[in-house]
Amino acid sequence: MNKTDRRTFIQGLISNASAPISATQIARRLNVSRQTIVGDVALLRARGEDIIATPAGYQYNHVNANEALIVCRHLPADTADEMQRIIDKGGIIRDVIVDHPLYGVLRGELNISTPGDIKLFVAKMAAQKGHLLSELTSGVHSHTILYQDQPQLDAIRASLRAAGYLYE
Incomplete structure (x- = not known):
């Protein structure tokens, strides 16, 4: 899987998760380092994805008025x-x-x-x-x-x- 496909996969995984998902969980699933996932999420955020870090892992920001x-x-x-x-x-x-x-x-x-x-x-x-x-x-x-x-x-x-x- 190339970098672009990996980031698309991460975006979809976080988007479809019913609960926060940790960088470690994603890394195991993709057989890459946790730091690679942290970097990928940082790039997704830089591209405008509203992903937040919670104590339990990553999730999309659920905007509250x-x-x-x-x-x-x-x-x-x-x-x-x-x-x-x-x-x-x-x-x-x-x-x-x-x-x-x-x-x-x-x-x-x-x-x-x-x-x-x-x-x-x-x-x-x-x-x-x-x-x-x-x-x-x-x-x-x-x-x-x-x-x-x-x-x-x-x-x-x-x-x-x-x-x-x-x-x-």
Whole structure:
């Protein structure tokens, strides 16, 4: 299979998948390296394909008309609880954003929408001995949250406020 055929196959695979599919899964299927798939997906994105990375793998972006920026502050140990509160109310956490004093705005894609996504994120962070972007800004960070309607957004904010995570 040549590069063009491989990228067409990847595009179709992601497009038709009912759940996110990892670069490792695609690589095994095509008998190439994971890094080859990462590069192919980067090229597909550069050509305009709206493919996003989630903790569970690649999927096409499902555009949601409503999004809000919510500012939070908490300790690293509270990360999973913060995320759980958002998804329990039906929200999707698109990203995390910090305003770093030296580098300016730093953004990390999260695309977290299920408890499994949270577990995967926390497990990857532990396995890689990673640090949260919010650790650079004393816990202050923002999330772009996707939501269905205003009452849902109000419920997300209320839950974060009740835990003391909402920065107001």
